Amino acid sequence: MGLQHPRTRIQQKNRETILDAALEVFSQHGFRGATLDMIATEAGLSKPNLLYYFPSKEAIHVTLLSQLMDTWLDPLRDLDADGDPVAELRAYVRRKLELSRDYPRQSRLFANEIVQGAPRMQAALATDLKALVDEKSTIIAGWSKSGRIADVDPHHLIFSIWALTQHYADFDVQIRAVLGADRDPLAEAEGFLDTLFARLLAP
Known part of the structure; x- marks a missing residue:
């Protein structure tokens, strides 16, 4: 098998450019509604040029989802078994909320994939x-057992953190419609969620 040459800067x-364009198209139209022509137009490239880099729409989608999975898991990877349990979990909530603020299109792309039954991500999820x-x-169960945090189901604690943070990206339009244009949902959410989980986790 021949050696793969490193990609040039161009x-x-x-x-x-293609991945960013695809993220915009997928987040607006979903996987089924998106086409290679739409992605190429958004990227400012010809379709043959796009196909030089990616052989199919699915290949672009899988690349985006793989990158997103890494980004999404980083805050959980950072949970330190040797740290203060309540502080570590509150920091995890903040990092997840920051992802919703900084990567809303990626969050909606991920949510759309899950809602469809994760046809391109099932293996990674499992x-x-x-x-x-x-x-x-x-680790969380050990903290609970030792009395360092409240007695909580660790899996459902993580699910609740996901639900309460990613909601601000996935349902942004609904939240802003309810709160109005003069309020900052994520700024308000940070203090609210910090207090919520501090009280929930207090031993």
Whole structure:
């Protein structure tokens, strides 16, 4: 098998341009509604040029989801077994809320994939995601057992953190419609969620 040559700066830039364009198209139209022509137009490239970098719409989608999974799992990876349990979990909530603020399109892309039954992510969910959640749940369970945090179900604690933070990205339009244009939902949410989980986790 021949050696793969490193990508040139232009090739890397074009890949990033395509992925960013695809993220915009997928987040607006979903996987089924998106087309290669739409992505190429958004990227400012010809369709043949796009196909030089990615052989199919699915290949672009899978690349985006794989990158997103890494980004999404980083805050959970950072949960430190040797840290103060309440402080570690409150920091996790803040990091997840920051992801909703900084990567709303990615969050909606991920949510759309899950709602469709995760046809392109099932393997990653059952392996990488499950393994990490199980590992961190064991740590949280140990904190509960030792009385360092309240007695909580670790898996459902993690699910609740996901639900309460990612909601601000996935349902942004609904939240802003209810709160009005003069309020900052994520700024308000940070204090509210910090207080909520501090009280929930207090031993």
